Amino acid sequence: MLTPFREIIRDAHRRHYAVGAFNCLSVENVMGAVAAAEELHAPLILQLAEVQFPGAPLELMAPVFLQAARSAKVPVAVHLDHGQSPETCIRAIRAGFNSVMFDGAGLPLEENIAQTRLVARLAHAAGVDVEAELGRVGDTGFG
Numbered sequence: 079m080l081t082p083f084r085e086i087i088r089d090a091h092r093r094h095y096a097v098g099a100f101n102c103l104s105v106e107n108v109m110g111a112v113a114a115a116e117e118l119h120a121p122l123i124l125q126l127a128e129v130q131f132p133g134a135p136l137e138l139m140a141p142v143f144l145q146a147a148r149s150a151k152v153p154v155a156v157h158l159d160h161g162q163s164p165e166t167c168i169r170a171i172r173a174g175f176n177s178v179m180f181d182g183a184g185l186p187l188e189e190n191i192a193q194t195r196l197v198a199r200l201a202h203a204a205g206v207d208v209e210a211e212l213g214r215v216g217d218t219g220f221g
Contacts, residue, residue, distance in 0.1 A: 080144065081153035083177035083207040086121045089153075099123035101159060103134040108146045116151045123177075127159040128166050136166075140173035160211075167197045171204050179209040187212070 090097045098115065102108045102124055115122035124143045126134060140156075147154035157177040158170035167178040180197040182190035194210040201208045 079150055079153055080147040080176065081121070081155055082205075083123065083155040083157060086123065086153050086155050090121070095120075097121050097123055099125050099157065099159075101125045101127055101130060102139075102143070103130055105142050108142055112146050112150050112152075112154065115154070119152060121153040121155075122150070123155045123157050125157045125159040128162045129160065136169055136173055140170070140175065144174045155207075157209075161197075164193055164197050164200070168200060171201060171206050175206065177207040177209065179211070181211040183211045183213060 086097055098111075098120065100107070100111045100123070102111055103126075108124060111122060111124060124147065126136065126139050126143070136158075143156045147156050155177050156175045157179065158167060158175050159179050160181040161167040161170060161178055162181055164180065167180050170178050178197065178201055180194050182193050185193065190212055194208075194212065197210070198208045
């Protein structure tokens with residue numbers, strides 16, 4: 079069942095368990111992740127990162143993610159991972175993602191904060207949760 083990101087995280091925090099978040103690049107990846115979550119009776123976060131769009135375009139993957147989430151027997155959130163611009167976050171929101179991550183780590187801190195505020199304002203107006211990377215976390219290849 080398509081479930082808000084915040085509800086999944088809130089329950090995990092309250093009940094002290096981890097939630098798997100998987101970047102899925104194909105229908106088979108999505109189906110496998112959902113099948114495993116259902117077998118384990120565990121919530122799931124399906125993710126797609128902007129750097130993966132060349133091989134897994136957002137507009138093609140979003141309907142797959144959303145249908146899988148709606149059909150799942152467990153709570154599933156659909157999350158944009160490491161969106162590199164406010165425009166990408168808006169695309170994900172329009173596509174139906176219920177959570178977006180804005181990664182402005184490569185920007186000067188003040189610009190990152192300003193763009194993060196913009197994404198948060200837009201996302202919250204649409205009922206979408208936001209994660210942000212305001213600093214740099216190691217050398218992940220993102221941001």
